[in-house]
Amino acid sequence: MKFEEKLKKKRSEDIWNEYCGFLDLNISEYMRIQKRLMEEQLFLWEKSELGKKLLQGRRIHSIDELREKFPLTTYEDYADVLLQKKGGMLPDDPIIWIQTTWEGGKHPIKVAPYTQSMLNTYKNNVLACMILSTSTEKKKFDVKATDTFLYGLAPLPYATGLFPRALHDEISIEFLPPVEEAEGMSFSERNKRGFKLAMSKGIDYFFGLGSVAYFVSQTLSKMGGGGSGKKGSSIVTLSPKFLLRYLKAKRTCKKEGRDLIPRDLFDLKGFMVAGTDNHCYKDELEELWGVRPMELFAGTEPSCIGTETWTREGMYFFPDTCFYEFIPEAEMNKNLEDKTYQPKTYLMDEVQPGEKYEIVISVLKGGAFMRYRVGDVYRCMGLENSEDQTKIPRFKYIDRVSNVIDIAGFTRITESAVQTVVDLSGLDIEDWFAAKEYNENKKPFMHVYVELAPDSLASQAVGKEILKEHLTVYFKYVDHDYKDLKMILGMDPLQITILKCGTFAEYERRHQKKLRKVNPSVYEIKDLLELQKSIYAVRKEGTRIE
Template structure:
């Protein structure tokens, strides 16, 4: 029976128990589900071609044996096998292949096969997210087949493209604009069409990457402010009229009157009454307050990815994420273990399970995809903090997490980039710039926007030429970042932002830093202390060097 049919025939509480009942689990019950599904997965995976390749003749029978025999994996361990899309080596037959960017400057794409059972679990968990996004407490939700949802998602073969397909298979919620049309439109065209349709039909749900939803929200505010009152716009100038419902005409007139009275711009919340607002991706915490001001509804964060599928969601209180017990088997690398393994690739860090995490600690997530998935003991590259082991207020009795960021060796800007030491090295090499040394960090502006800050020391001969300036470096590197990393290009194209800032350090700064006996600084995301010490070191350099410059 489809979800839409269940809405008509079953009581709300029964639906809640089916899709959101995992919130009633104790930690022991949570682990029982994890262990049962993981044992089923081990039996499938160990006999597959890809499983045999990684196991190298070992044959684990229990979860404990599995964790001892199978090393932690990364995409390199699967790349050659998956690139051929050979289903004969997989634990189960794939229904669809999902892809995403791997690492700019080094690799092309990641591929992830999804089985039918994985898609069924994905669908159930996404429906749970939909219900929770409208909820104000346990058992409460407001989802209707006549609802509308603003389309702000990347289409297939990206993971977010699964969401509208799975949702439409369960309930006839209308996407604005329709998915088939949206996939053929540019980002700007999609925004305008969705807004026009929203004026006619209203907007009940909004779901997308946090940075993208923010940009779309600003676009809607701009379009709304420029719209003429009445049933259409531009009646005599040849522009196509926009059909608006009578209720929306009244709301638009009232909103514009209120905005003039309060001396402010029109906001999306003045026109639309969202039932539910969901955000996915990195850096959501930097956009959530602004999004709440724009829409009058606080976004609910969920976590979904190409390899793990949909694995976690916030609930009505919007203060932390809970993992679904049936999507993946979860392991956690404590922060100190993660740091040691990143510094020494030969070190195998220890992991703990969901019932072993500690409140306040940070962890790198490790997943084993259930229901016939291919990725086992897989380092996703994301870091979480355990907020609490239980939530007495919301009566949830297993751990709650908040998403922190990507692992320290990766710089992810607004969910659009995967910048590594390798990709920056390639950019510098392609640019032909005579860079002696550098460090790069993800930093946050005063208005809470992420950017890439590079600290660059040039070769001495370059600094005697007035041609080498911050703007020249920024222009050169920007060109090659776009060449090396396709997603970096989208930051400018879709979000209209240039994430690169450069500080030129005096010649000899890095030598002076290390002369003090300090350990080698990590080039990607050095600590704030290390950056501070680096800037102090340049002040000790003799005055003949060029004074530091910073891009605007």
């Protein structure tokens, strides 16, 4: 029975229990599901050619033995098989391959296979997300087959393109614009077409990256206000209902001395955001729409793995998508210092409130990835929550792992990428480090600190604006997604600080170690900047710094 038929024939409580019943599990019940599905997956994976290749002749008889003897993996371990789409080597037949950026400047793309069982699980879990996005309390939700959905998603082969396809099989929700039409449009064209349709049909749901949702929301405000061109030029063929609402909203905004915003025109009942940096946009999105966005987590390799509830107080991981392990922060740091170190992991029933963890996944239902480091960090918010009556851990998404700079869900900038940009630029840059930081509006940017060679003409003639302009050209060349930040979101993600000559050498002399190239700690950055001031002051006085 399709979900649409269930809405007609089943009680709301039964539908809730079917899709959202995992929220009623206690931790023992949750772990039983995890371990049963992992044992099934391990049986399939170990017998596959991919499993045999990675195990290198070893035999694994249990989950505990796997965690003890099989090391954590990264995409490099799978690349030769997956990039050539060798489906016959996998634990189960892939139905579709999903694509995303691997590492800008080094590897263009990575792909991940989805089996039919994985797609079935994905479908059930995105329906759970839809239900929860409209819920105001346990077992109360508002989903209808006549609902409309503003299309704010990247199309296939990207992971978000699965979302409308999955819903299409289950319910007659109308996407604005229709999926087949939207997939052939540019980002700007989709926005304009979607808004025109929304002004006659309304919007019930909105889902996108937090940064994209924010940009689209601002764009809708401008369109609705006729901000550019002739007055009302963007309002085309309104239904009588929306014409009345539009005119009333314009009068209210004029009286209150403010611009038109989406909540003046639309009654959104389900609002979902995914990706990185959502904490930078949630408050403003709530102000714009009058609805607090519900954060969920989905990725190319893990599929849709987690969602918030009506409380918006942390994400819960679906027990049937992946088997989860967690690397605690202390172990992450050891691994950063020593690349050969194998960090210890904890299971879901071993995590502690307040601790930060890098997540490790083994994809269930015939997936390819085993003990795989996705590269995302979460904080455990608690083991129980009386407000939504849960007895399993919940998590808050923090960011990508510290050796990756991800801006608004668009970039994957690593040390290799920045070094490539520096080398291509031809500038006499003696040393550098890069950090993800936030401006006064709490929006993310990449801050690159450079030290120019002391005897170069560049150190005398190049200002930071020229340096920024020069490096931006090469960042766009090296990382194609970097271009989208400007083209799609209108963001300029790069800031430059030029350090005094000798700063890095003096830091290394004092601390007997080099500064980490990407995302050193705030304390290390502060220490280096204070050291630079000391160097400058001492040089003015003509004495040596000790």
